[in-house]
Structure formats: C-alpha cells, structure tokens
C-alpha cells in the first residue's frame with residue numbers, strides 16, 4: 001500500500017534525488033563522520049533550503065560562532081544574516097556571550113540545550129521547523145556512556161515540537177574516546193561522511209546508511225565542496241567501504257578502549273564482547289581473511 005510521506009528537501013539536489021525527494025518530515029537524522037568532511041556544510045544547505053521555502057529554522061552550533069556560520073553560508077550564496085534579522089532563523093551558539101544574549105548556551109548540558117531550542121521554537125511560532133544540532137556529541141565529550149540515553153531524550157522531547165532534525169555526531173579519532181554511536185542508535189536515519197587521502201589528494205564521500213520508511217540509494221558517493229556554490233554529489237564510486245573507513249589498527253584500538261566497552265555495554269545492556277557493534281568495529285572474519293591472504297588492497 002502506498003503511504004504518502006511528506007519530504008523535507010536537504011538543499012543538496014542530488015542527495016534529495018537519492019532520498020526520493022528528501023528526509024521524511026519529523027525525522028531525527030544523524031550526520032556523522034570525521035572532521036572536515038562536510039557535515040556542517042550539509043547542515044547549512046538544509047537550513048538555507050528551509051529559509052528559501054519560508055520555513056522557520058534553528059541552527060545550534062557548539063563548534064563555531066554564530067558569525068562563522070553566517071559567513072560560511074554566505075560563501076555558498078545563502079544570506080543567513082538577513083534571515084536572522086527578519087526573525088526566520090535563530091542561531092544558538094555556545095560562546096557564553098556576556099550581556100545576556102538570549103541565544104547563547106551558558107552550560108553544555110542536554111537539558112539546557114532542549115530548553116533553549118523550545119524557547120527558540122516558541123519565538124519562531126507554530127508549525128514545522130528545521131533544526132540542526134552541530135554537534136550533539138559535544139554534549140557528552142567527557143561522558144560518552146550517557147550518549148544514547150541523552151540522544152533518546154533529545155529526540156523524544158523535540159519530536160513533540162514539530163521539528164525535522166539533523167544532529168551531527170563526530171568521533172575524536174586521536175583520543176579514541178568520543179563516539180557518535182549514541183546518536184546513531186536512536187536516529188531515524190544516518191548520513192555518513194568518509195574521507196581518504198591517497199595519492200596526495202583529499203577526497204570526501206557520503207553514504208545514506210539508513211533512512212526509515214523510504215527506499216534510498218545505498219552507494220558511496222564522492223562529494224565536492226565548491227566555493228560560491230557549496231556541496232555537490234559528483235558520482236557513485238566503486239571504492240569499497242574498507243577503502244575509506246578508519247584503518248583497521250585505529251578501529252581495533254577504539255574497540256579495545258575501556259570507554260568503548262562501556263558504551264557497547266550500555267547500548268546492549270550486557271558485557272561488550274561479541275556484541276554486534278563490537279564485532280563490526282573489529283571487522284568481520286571475511287575481511288580479515290582477505291587482508292591476510294593479500295587479496296585486499
């Protein structure tokens with residue numbers, strides 16, 4: 001039976017095509033991947049598209065200042081400054097500005113975040129709104145084990161306020177300590193970015209790893225970010241996932257860390273060893289066999 005689903009276009013036209021028109025309205029989508037791969041740029045497109053359609057939008061940034069988001073948008077031809085003035089866009093930052101700025105977070109905890117977002121939503125008025133949280137994982141950098149519970153709380157509370165949400169989660173590869181798994185496990189969809197720098201050139205990729213209630217493309221696409229224009233999806237690539245994901249020794253180091261074990265334990269409610277997520281991080285037997293036999297790269 002065909003069920004009509006309202007789509008919220010992301011503003012990256014090829015991506016919308018791959019999603020049969022866009023993200024289903026009301027979804028909580030995790031945008032994840034290493035630094036510099038285009039997570040923020042995608043979110044800026046999502047907000048820019050909303051503003052173009054006259055929809056109210058909220059952008060929470062814990063990573064950058066309000067001004068930096070406005071500047072980045074301007075480089076892709078989107079006037080966020082004007083939208084801020086017109087009152088169609090609210091950018092909440094975490095700069096803890098002095099002088100009682102109403103749209104600044106003074107503490108990085110999930111409850112204050114949700115309260116501030118609801119306050120902004122009331123300010124913008126009734127109806128559907130777009131929301132970006134860049135990044136949600138910033139709220140538990142020092143306590144990743146609560147990530148899933150907190151992500152669930154954010155999703156559950158904000159669902160009642162008529163948002164379609166992009167929530168960025170990121171990994172701190174260097175410390176192997178902070179993971180996006182909490183966000184990903186509660187999300188209705190996952191858009192994952194990858195990067196590779198072989199042959200002296202940085203390349204970025206994207207894959208729609210999950211999107212509930214909709215058919216979607218499942219290939220790995222090469223992404224380009226162009227000055228004056230923004231993000232485009234160039235072409236699907238024949239590269240294998242193992243060509244662009246973290247190197248095996250990094251994955252193993254993460255899998256062996258105490259924090260990771262704690263998180264997997266928290267997610268599955270039991271000890272981490274042999275749980276699906278754990279097995280995924282350590283690579284499947286087949287993968288290892290291929291690498292050992294030299295048939296891999």
Ligand SMILES: Nc1ncnc2c1ncn2[C@@H]1O[C@H](COP(=O)(O)OP(=O)(O)O)[C@@H](O)[C@H]1O
Nearest residue numbers: 034035036037038039040041075225226227228
């Ligand atoms: N005006 C621009 N022209 C070309 N590339 C840009 C421009 N602005 C940003 N980029 C590219 O986008 C990258 C940042 O992407 P971003 O979405 O902020 O990454 P992250 O995944 O960490 O959020 C930069 O490192 C740069 O390569």
Ligand SMILES: [Mg+2]
Nearest residue numbers: 039040063134
């Ligand atoms: Mg970013």
